[in-house]
Structures are given as structure tokens and as C-alpha cells.
Amino acid sequence: MTTFTPQTSADVLETVRWAAGEETPLEVVGQGSKQGIGRPVQAEHTLDLSGLSGITLYEPEELVLSAKAGTPLAEIQTLLAKNDQELAFEPMDYGPLLGGDFGRGTIGGALAANLSGPRRIKAGAARDHILGIDAVSGRGEAFKSGGRVVKNVTGYDLSKGLAGSWGTLAVVTDLTFKVLPAAETEKTLAVTGLDDAQAAAAMAEAMGSSGEVSGAAHLPEGVVGKFLNSAITGSPKTVLRIEGFGPSVDYRLDLLARLLNPYGATETIEEQDSRTLWREIRDCKPFADGTPAPIWRVSVTPSEGHKVVDAFRRAAGANVYYDWQGGLVWMRMEADPEAEILRKIIAHFGGGHATLVRAPLSVRAAIPVFQPQQPALAALSARLKEQFDPKNILNPGRMAGP
Amino acid sequence: MSGPHMPKADEATLKKREEIIADMRIIVPGEGVVASDSEMRAFESDGLTAYRQMPLVVVLPETVPQVSRILKYCHERNIRVVPRGSGTSLSGGALPLQDAVLLVMSRFNKILDIDYANRAVVAQPGVTNLGITNAVEHKGFYYAPDPSSQIACSIGGNVAENSGGVHCLKYGLTANNILGIEMVLMTGEVVRLGGKHLDAEGYDLLGLMTGSEGLLGVVTEVTVRILKKPETARALLIGFPSSEEAGQCVADIIGAGIIPGGMEMMDKPAIHAAEDFVHAGYPLDVEALLIVELDGPQAEVDHLIGRVEELAKANGATTSRVSNSDEERMSFWAGRKAAFPAVGRISPDYYCMDGTIPRKELPRVLSGMRELSEKYGLRVANVFHAGDGNLHPLVLYDANKPGELEKAEEFGADILRLCVKVGGVLTGEHGVGVEKRDLMPEMFTADDLNQQIRVKCAFDPNHLLNPGKMFPQLHRCAELGRMHIHRGQMPFPELERF
Numbered sequence: 001m002t003t004f005t006p007q008t009s010a011d012v013l014e015t016v017r018w019a020a021g022e023e024t025p026l027e028v029v030g031q032g033s034k035q036g037i038g039r040p041v042q043a044e045h046t047l048d049l050s051g052l053s054g055i056t057l058y059e060p061e062e063l064v065l066s067a068k069a070g071t072p073l074a075e076i077q078t079l080l081a082k083n084d085q086e087l088a089f090e091p092m093d094y095g096p097l098l099g100g101d102f103g104r105g106t107i108g109g110a111l112a113a114n115l116s117g118p119r120r121i122k123a124g125a126a127r128d129h130i131l132g133i134d135a136v137s138g139r140g141e142a143f144k145s146g147g148r149v150v151k152n153v154t155g156y157d158l159s160k161g162l163a164g165s166w167g168t169l170a171v172v173t174d175l176t177f178k179v180l181p182a183a184e185t186e187k188t189l190a191v192t193g194l195d196d197a198q199a200a201a202a203m204a205e206a207m208g209s210s211g212e213v214s215g216a217a218h219l220p221e222g223v224v225g226k227f228l229n230s231a232i233t234g235s236p237k238t239v240l241r242i243e244g245f246g247p248s249v250d251y252r253l254d255l256l257a258r259l260l261n262p263y264g265a266t267e268t269i270e271e272q273d274s275r276t277l278w279r280e281i282r283d284c285k286p287f288a289d290g291t292p293a294p295i296w297r298v299s300v301t302p303s304e305g306h307k308v309v310d311a312f313r314r315a316a317g318a319n320v321y322y323d324w325q326g327g328l329v330w331m332r333m334e335a336d337p338e339a340e341i342l343r344k345i346i347a348h349f350g351g352g353h354a355t356l357v358r359a360p361l362s363v364r365a366a367i368p369v370f371q372p373q374q375p376a377l378a379a380l381s382a383r384l385k386e387q388f389d390p391k392n393i394l395n396p397g398r399m400a401g402p
Numbered sequence: 403m404s405g406p407h408m409p410k411a412d413e414a415t416l417k418k419r420e421e422i423i424a425d426m427r428i429i430v431p432g433e434g435v436v437a438s439d440s441e442m443r444a445f446e447s448d449g450l451t452a453y454r455q456m457p458l459v460v461v462l463p464e465t466v467p468q469v470s471r472i473l474k475y476c477h478e479r480n481i482r483v484v485p486r487g488s489g490t491s492l493s494g495g496a497l498p499l500q501d502a503v504l505l506v507m508s509r510f511n512k513i514l515d516i517d518y519a520n521r522a523v524v525a526q527p528g529v530t531n532l533g534i535t536n537a538v539e540h541k542g543f544y545y546a547p548d549p550s551s552q553i554a555c556s557i558g559g560n561v562a563e564n565s566g567g568v569h570c571l572k573y574g575l576t577a578n579n580i581l582g583i584e585m586v587l588m589t590g591e592v593v594r595l596g597g598k599h600l601d602a603e604g605y606d607l608l609g610l611m612t613g614s615e616g617l618l619g620v621v622t623e624v625t626v627r628i629l630k631k632p633e634t635a636r637a638l639l640i641g642f643p644s645s646e647e648a649g650q651c652v653a654d655i656i657g658a659g660i661i662p663g664g665m666e667m668m669d670k671p672a673i674h675a676a677e678d679f680v681h682a683g684y685p686l687d688v689e690a691l692l693i694v695e696l697d698g699p700q701a702e703v704d705h706l707i708g709r710v711e712e713l714a715k716a717n718g719a720t721t722s723r724v725s726n727s728d729e730e731r732m733s734f735w736a737g738r739k740a741a742f743p744a745v746g747r748i749s750p751d752y753y754c755m756d757g758t759i760p761r762k763e764l765p766r767v768l769s770g771m772r773e774l775s776e777k778y779g780l781r782v783a784n785v786f787h788a789g790d791g792n793l794h795p796l797v798l799y800d801a802n803k804p805g806e807l808e809k810a811e812e813f814g815a816d817i818l819r820l821c822v823k824v825g826g827v828l829t830g831e832h833g834v835g836v837e838k839r840d841l842m843p844e845m846f847t848a849d850d851l852n853q854q855i856r857v858k859c860a861f862d863p864n865h866l867l868n869p870g871k872m873f874p875q876l877h878r879c880a881e882l883g884r885m886h887i888h889r890g891q892m893p894f895p896e897l898e899r900f
Contacts, residue, residue: 004893014893021889061653062760084659120600127609128578139885143853144846149758150571151792151830153564153613154838154845155872156854160577160609164602181659204519208543210633210699248702255699301598303519327520327599351594353603371603376591380860381604387856390885399604 003046009068009134009142009173015047016171016393017140025393028167030070030106034113036098037357038166038398039369049108052173057148060085064131064148066176069108076107086182089129090117096288097295098358108172114164117282118215118241121207121324123180127163134174135162138389148176161384167395169388183243188215188269188277189256191238196220196306199238200326202263204303206240207325211256215241217281218322226286228277239269241278281323287332287358294333294359296342300352302327311345312338327352339367370399406453406494406836408870411501415481419458422481426461426503429471434509436460445504448489448496449551450837452807457484457498462506466584466592466622469505473620474590476503482866483588485616487527487559490551492754493835495563495615495871505620507558513537514623521628522581522598527558527621531565534626543628546573549831550739558621564613566831568664571789572697573629575831577612584623585611588862598625610857615833616868618861632697635663636707637731640714641688641721645669648690649764651717652788655694658713660706662789663697666738669768671783672745672796676737679744684737685721692788693734741785742796749781749798753810757821758830761791770820771795778813780806792830793821819844834872842874856882 004026006012019026027043029035031050049070057066060083067076073091080086091110095102109115111133116125132146135158145158162169191202199218206213218238225233240260242252257266269277280286287295296318300308305326312318317334331342337356346352353371356364373381381400385392415422426435436442437459447454458481463469476483482502489496498504510526516538517523523534523545531552534545548567549555555565560576561583573579582596595608602608611618642648648667655662668676668691677684684691694710696703707724714722725731737744745752759767768784775782781798795817799810818828818838822845828838842851851873858865859879869876 002892011893018890018893020885021887059760059762061657062762063656064760114601114606116601124574124578125601127606128574137853141849141853143850145850145854147758147825147827147845149760149792149826149830150790151566151575151758151787152827153831153833154827154829155834155842155851156857157564157577157609157613158854158857160606160612161857163606163609165605169605181656181661184659201519208518208521208630210630212698245702245705247705248699251699251701299599299601301520303517324600325520350599351597352599353601355603373604374593376587377593377595377604377607380587380593380607383860384605384607384857387860387883388853390883 001044003048005048005051007051009052012052012171012173013136013140013142016136016138019045019393020138020140020391023391023393025396028171028395030109031072031104033100033104034094034098034109037094037113038364040361040365041395041398043396047171050106055079056174063179064176065179066148066174067107068174069106069172071107073105073107073110074103080179081182084182085179087129087177088119088123088180089115089125090119090123090282091115091126092117092282094357097284099290107175111163111172111175112165112167118217118278118323121216122214127160129178130159130163130175131178132176133159133162133172135170135172137170138391138394146176150178166398168385168399169394171394184245185249185271186241186243186274187249187253187271188274189240189242189253189260190267190269191260191264192267193235193264194218194238195236196309196322198263199236199322200303200306202238202260203240203325205259206256209256209259211240211242211252211259212244213240213256214243215278215281216325218326220321222319223286223321227280228273239277241274284330286321287330292358292360294337294363295357296331296333296337296354297357298329298331298346298352298354300327300329300346301350304349305329308345308349312342315341337363337367343371406839408455408499411499415458415501422503423459425475426459426472429475430461430463430468434462434464436462445486445489445506446498448486448491448494450492450494450497450835453494453497453836455498455500457504458501460504460506462509464509466586469586469620469622470590470592472503472505473586473588476866477588477590480864480866482869484868485620487556487562488530488554490555490559491563491833491835492756493829493833493837495833495835497836499870507556507620510558510622517598518543520598522625523628524623524625525557527624528556531555531557531560534628538628542631544631545579545626545628547576547579557624557626561612561621561624562614562616563833566792568666568787571665572661572663577609579627580608580612580624581627582625583608583611583621585619585621587619588867596625615835615872617858617872618867632663634700634703635695635697635731636703637693637695637725637734638707638710638714639723639734640692640694640719641685642690642692642717642719643688645690645768646765647718648692649761651692651714651719652761654713654717655710658709660710662694664693664695665789666693667691667786667788668738668741669784671781672741672785675744675748675783676741679747680736680740682733682737688720693738695731738785745783745796745798750800750802753797753799753814755795755797755814755817756792756829756832757818757826758790758792759821759824759826761788763824763826767793767820767824771817774813774816778809780810780813791826815841836871839872840874852877852882
């Protein structure tokens with residue numbers, strides 16, 4: 001067992017080249033904040049990128065930032081905040097959910113896990129903001145893709161190809177992201193007392209309005225008390241976030257309140273609480289309970305989310321809440337994950353995917369953590385993996401089983 | 403035009419042409435196979451009309467099983483295939499090959515599903531970009547990416563080219579506005595990526611497919627995100643004595659946290675050509691003209707328009723007008739939208755380039771272009787998507803003058819080299835195709851390009867789909883698969899290990 005701690009991209013190249021030559025697998029980690037996600041990796045050595053750190057370029061007026069892969073996300077977010085900018089994809093922090101600390105994780109990890117947050121429905125995920133990368137393939141060859149400009153169709157978009165690849169295709173050493181101005185202010189409109197189906201309809205109406213909603217979540221009775229220090233206990237809340245310039249936020253809040261009034265009583269959550277609430281929604285606060293109880297992250301057609309839950313509950317018990325207009329369902333299982341049942345139901349309701357983001361190691365070793373693909377697609381993914389990492393030395397087994 | 407060097411035609415395929423045509427007629431009965439010279443003429447080029455080539459045969463399938471059977475047939479017989487949507491590519495992406503089946507997707511022209519609750523439209527790939535907006539407009543929705551060819555270009559082609567438009571700084575490119583596709587691999591296998599849900603369950607194959615220029619698969623269905631139309635839009639028309647000041651104004655607008663729906667710049671030659679053509683009321687005594695369009699809720703647009711006006715003043719704007727009606731706003735755009743035909747009036751021919759640069763490099767690139775213009779003895783006019791740094795220099799030339807076309811092409815290539823040199827890229831939205839294929843090594847090393855080709859190997863190991871596009875050389879997959887093994891010492895033996 002050796003831990004390599006490269007300080008430069010040349011060190012990374014040398015290490016991967018050596019590992020490829022020896023055909024010895026590497027577990028690639030940043031700060032290890034998401035190490036508990038995925039199938040257990042069987043690797044003799046560890047490639048620890050946390051020493052490959054530093055912001056190498058930041059030009060606020062050009063909306064661009066470059067950093068080495070091991071740069072702490074927190075460091076980047078602090079610098080951006082000083083300039084009233086942000087990573088608009090609102091990367092979630094898995095730390096508390098997985099029993100770790102808040103505020104850890106690297107920029108490389110954000111791409112490898114294709115992180116996003118409630119704003120995913122308006123601004124996209126990490127994949128939508130990555131502009132360029134430098135990386136080392138499992139072949140032990142350095143390559144780059146993309147650049148530092150927003151509009152670029154020169155060659156295949158390998159940067160997107162690496163988004164959500166969990167370190168199984170290549171080791172990214174440098175990344176360039178598009179950054180955006182942070183909203184001047186925000187407020188949240190809450191509608192009280194809707195059941196899951198009514199909430200789905202209300203959220204669809206809001207998203208289809210001129211309200212430019214940047215977050216649409218439904219917090220059923222079973223979880224609502226876990227948010228904002230139990231300040232909003234009791235009836236379910238359907239919450240809609242409005243961000244932007246002050247006058248615009250007030251104008252849209254008013255518009256949405258009138259639009260949703262027929263659904264139920266509305267109230268406004270002011271800026272500070274609104275920020276806290278959406279961070280808690282983003283980071284799955286209600287289920288960050290220090291237990292290893294299985295947690296599913298389910299992405300389906302927004303209008304179908306509550307139907308999936310309804311059907312699933314006939315087979316097994318789960319506590320849930322919805323983000324992304326109802327299309328992202330966080331499910332905390334009462335007992336076993338029931339992967340097959342859940343995935344069958346998802347297929348029945350128009351398709352999507354379920355990822356078992358938290359479960360004991362033995363469970364993650366036994367069932368597919370990531371949604372299994374149709375045979376033709378699984379074969380294509382396997383061929384892609386082979387073209388990047390023919391000796392299967394990068395995080396072997398983490399996404400797909402052997 | 404002399405024409406690019408294309409892959410050598412396969413003699414065996416050419417000899418079997420009649421047999422292939424007959425087989426295609428079995429797969430696609432009726433009028434779906436076009437084989438006569440006179441009828442194939444319409445397909446011999448795309449939007450890059452300087453390059454022409456008659457295909458082996460043109461096939462216009464109507465169903466997914468037909469596409470699947472055509473590709474399977476060609477795969478089994480090692481026959482090349484060039485996919486084509488509406489044929490509006492400006493980079494020769496749909497240029498036929500002599501020994502290839504030209505697979506035209508224009509009969510896939512139906513919208514299959516409009517789902518307002520989930521803000522998604524499922525369309526066949528031959529539906530035009532504008533066709534999607536037209537289908538949902540009555541409910542106040544639209545599809546955001548708006549390439550200038552949107553009246554004709556197909557949504558399948560948009561996926562292949564990752565098309566942009568003037569609104570992409572705020573609303574993103576095709577890649578950010580599609581949710582899923584169905585596609586057929588070269589083997590004939592039909593696969594679905596994404597759907598109405600978000601994100602991929604595994605690798606982001608949708609991300610790789612978007613902008614792959616028809617080299618990886620044939621798109622047979624697209625699910626796009628539709629958006630509610632902004633409540634209102636207002637524009638400013640601002641003139642500056644120099645491009646530096648205009649550029650600084652753009653930087654200050656963005657620095658103030660304002661992301662306009664559209665932000666376009668024109669240089670003096672482009673302003674004059676446009677004004678002479680459409681009489682939009684553009685100021686003629688300025689060096690740079692900026693059109694800034696703010697869209698969104700009424701309260702927001704009214705709030706921001708004053709701030710932009712102040713920033714323009716602070717940056718030395720000599721003229722500044724704010725639109726007070728939709729009619730006036732459209733008049734600001736009239737000259738910009740007519741810029742290409744306007745330039746077409748003052749020169750027998752023009753060659754449209756498409757580099758992207760970091761915005762701050764604009765003055766340097768413009769002055770470099772002036773030097774090149776003198777060197778080549780050819781004029782150049784510039785329109786510029788100022789928000790995202792995408793530059794469209796129009797090189798003016800006369801194809802009837804011997805050697806002038808070649809000079810224009812060299813001039814264009816030098817402009818793109820300059821873009822790369824200042825940290826930009828070869829193409830922002832028109833694609834590599836055949837046009838910029840041979841410039842790829844300006845931006846990429848052999849290792850960079852080989853890794854891209856390996857992606858193609860995962861999808862199409864025999865290089866049958868659209869060869870001769872994007873890559874200057876398509877190395878054989880078997881060759882690329884070989885690994886040079888470096889056996890040696892464990893790296894950094896001096897480091898402490900745990």
C-alpha cells in the first residue's frame with residue numbers, strides 16, 4: 001500500500017505511467033470527501049491529489065477561473081464570493097450526509113462527481129460549466145480538451161465526458177470553469193399544506209411561469225421539521241427560490257404568490273433563512289443523521305417523482321423529499337435498499353436513474369450503486385472506459401462491477 | 403476551391419454502387435433513395451458551398467428501424483456513411499464522400515411530444531430549430547439556442563454541431579439545453595441517452611455526442627428543454643470611438659453582475675456595410691458599435707437598463723440610445739442581423755470565420771487583423787458576440803480574381819492562429835468539419851487528438867461514420883490501442899509513503 005502525493009501534473013503523469021506499466025490499480029482521491037460513494041475500489045495504491053492545489057487563473061470580468069484538481073472547493077468559493085461571483089451549478093456538499101465534515105471536497109471532485117444543487121434546473125450541473133481540462137489517461141498519456149472560453153466547439157468535449165466519471169477514465173490535473181455573478185439577493189416563497197401530487201402541479205406551474213425560479217422543492221411532513229432548526233415544522237412546505245436583483249426578486253415573488261395562491265396559503269422566507277434553507281436542501285440535511293441507513297438519489301421526470309415514491313411505498317418504507325421540481329427524489333430507506341424494485345418502478349414511470357449514495361460497504365459491494373444500463377449502452381460505456389484506461393487501473397470497479 | 407484532401411474512395415464500394423442502391427431501395431421503399439446525378443446535385447455541398455462532392459447515393463429514411471438497417475448494412479460491408487440534417491453547416495460537416503451513403507434525416511420532421519409540465523419537447527431530428535419554438539410559442543414558451551440559420555437548420559444538426567446563437571452567454575449552447583437523445587450506432591444498435599430527467603446514470607455520453615459532428619452516431623430523436631419567453635426585452639445601441647472602450651464597457655457590464663440576453667459588437671467596416679444596406683440609423687462616426695439586449699421580468703429590465711447606460715457613458719460612449727418599443731429594439735438589431743448579406747453587397751465574395759478569444763484580447767486581435775489585412779491586401783469586417791468572445795471576421799475577396807480565394811483562406815487561417823495564440827479556439831459555433839480540420843494541430847498535440855480519436859473508436863471502430871471531418875488524420879483504432887509500456891522505478895522514491 002503506497003500513497004502517492006504528487007505536487008505537479010508531471011508527477012501525476014509519472015505515477016500513472018508507472019502504474020500502467022505495472023498494471024497496478026490506483027484509487028484516485030482528492031480530499032476523500034465522497035470516498036464512500038460508489039462500489040468499493042480494489043486498488044493497491046492511492047493517488048492523493050490534495051497536494052496538487054492552487055488557483056492558477058481568475059479573471060472575474062472574463063467569467064473564468066482555473067485551478068489545479070486538488071484545490072479545495074471552499075477556497076475557490078471564498079475567492080469568488082469576494083468578487084460577488086459563484087460556481088452557478090451550486091455544488092452540493094456530501095460531507096454531512098456521508099458522516100464527514102462540512103466544507104470539504106476539491107474542484108476535481110466536483111467534476112468527477114458532476115456535482116450540482118437545487119439550481120440544477122435553471123443553471124445546470126458541473127458538466128454545464130466546465131470549459132477545459134488537462135488530464136492523464138489510464139494509458140499514462142497527458143491530454144487536454146476545451147479551453148478557457150465559453151463558446152468552443154473545437155473537437156470532442158472530453159471535459160464533459162469526464163464529468164461524472166468518478167475518476168475511472170482519467171486523472172484530471174487542471175480545470176477551467178465558467179463562473180457567474182452571484183445573485184444580489186434571494187427570497188423564497190413557501191406554499192403550505194400540499195400533498196406530493198399537488199406540490200408537483202404547483203412546482204410545474206411555477207417553473208413554467210415568468211418567475212424565473214431557481215429552486216423548486218417539496219418538503220413533506222416527515223422531513224419539514226428538519227430544516228431551519230425546526231422553524232417550519234408541521235404541514236408540508238413547497239418552496240420556490242427567487243434570486244436576482246432586488247426589484248426583480250420582489251416583482252417575481254409577487255407574481256408567483258398570486259399564481260400559487262389557489263394551491264394554498266403562501267408566505268415569504270427572507271434572504272438569510274432562504275440561503276440556509278436551500279443549502280440544507282442541497283446537502284440533504286434531513287438524512288444527514290449519522291447513520292448508514294441506505295439513501296437513494298433518484299432522478300426522474302419531474303411530474304413522475306411522486307408517482308415513483310407512491311408506487312415504491314407499497315413495497316417498502318422510505319422517508320423522502322423532492323428537489324428539482326419533483327424530479328430529484330432523496331429517499332432514506334427504513335430497511336434494505338430494495339434496488340430492483342425501485343429501478344423497476346423508475347423504468348415504469350418514464351425512466352431515469354437511482355444512485356445508492358449511502359449504504360454500508362457490504363451492501364455497496366453486493367448491488368449496483370449506479371443505475372445499470374441497457375446492454376448496448378453498457379457495452380458502449382465499457383468500450384469508452386477501455387479507450388481511456390485499457391488496463392483498468394483507475395478506480396477499478398467503482399462505477400460498474402468487474 | 404481546390405477542395406480539401408479527403409479519404410481515398412474505396413474502389414470495391416464504388417464498383418458495387420448499383421447493388422448498394424438496389425439494397426437501399428429494399429430498406430427504404432418509395433422515394434427515399436436518390437441516385438441520379440441531377441437529383442443528387444442538391445446534396446453535393448452544405449453551407450460551405452465552396453466544397454462540392456457527389457455522394458455514392460442519397461438515402462432519406464423515415465423510421466428508426468430503417469436508419470438502423472442502413473447503418474448495420476453499411477457496417478457489415480464496410481461502407482462509409484455521411485449523416486446530414488438540413489445541410490446548413492458552415493464548416494463542411496455534411497460534405498458528401500464519393501464512396502459514402504449520404505444519410506439525410508430531413509424526413510424525420512415530426513414533433514412527437516410537447517410536455518409543458520416538464521418543459522420538454524421531444525422532436526425528430528429533422529425538425530427545424532425554429533420549428534420547436536413555433537410549436538410552443540402560443541403558450542409563451544420557446545427553445546433558447548438560436549443559431550442564425552434557425553429557420554432552416556435541424557435540431558439533429560444542432561446536436562451534432564452544439565449550435566449556439568446570440569443568446570448563449572445567458573442561456574447556454576445546445577449542450578446545455580437538451581435533455582436526451584435517441585441515436586443509432588454504426589452497428590445499427592439503437593440507444594437512448596437521458597430523457598426528461600436530468601443527468602446521466604453513467605458516463606456523460608450525451609455530452610460527448612453534442613458537438614461530435616456526425617462522427618459518433620446518428621441522432622434519431624431529441625428531447626429539448628423549453629423555457630418561458632422572457633416577459634420583456636429592451637436594447638441599447640451604443641457607439642464608441644474605439645474598440646478598446648467598447649470592450650471595456652462589456653467587461654464592466656459583466657463586472658457589475660449583469661448578464662445580458664445578447665451583447666453584439668460590430669467594427670467600422672461592418673457598421674458601414676450594414677447601415678448602407680438596411681438604414682438602421684447606426685452612427686457612422688464610431689469605431690465600434692455595441693448592441694446590448696436585456697431580457698427578463700419588466701421590473702428587472704427597467705432596473706438594469708439605466709445601469710448599463712451609466713456604464714456606457716463612463717466608458718466614453720459617444721452615442722447611446724435605449725429602445726422604448728419592440729419596434730425600436732428590432733430596428734437596433736436590423737443592421738446586425740443583416741450584417742452578412744450587407745457585406746455580401748460590398749464584395750463579390752466573403753469568407754466567414756468563427757474563432758473565439760478571451761474578450762480582453764479583442765483590441766490585440768483586431769489590430770493583428772488589420773496588419774494581416776494589409777499583408778494579404780484583403781479587407782475584413784468584424785461582427786462579434788461580445789459577451790462570449792466569439793468573433794466572426796468576414797474576409798472580403800473576389801473568387802473571379804485568380805489566387806484571391808486561396809489568399810482569403812490563408813488570411814482566415816492566420817486569423818484563427820491568432821485566436822489560438824491569445825488563448826482562444828479555432829471555432830466557437832460553426833464546427834471543425836473539413837474547413838478547419840487541418841488547423842486542429844494548432845490547438846492540440848498529437849496526444850490530445852489521439853485521445854479524441856479513441857473516443858471515436860469506442861463508438862465507430864472502423865471509422866465509417868463521416869470520416870475526413872474534424873481530424874486531420876484518422877489513425878486506425880488498433881494502432882491507437884497499443885500501449886507503450888514504461889516499466890521502471892516507482893515514482894518519487896524520496897517521498898514518504900503511508
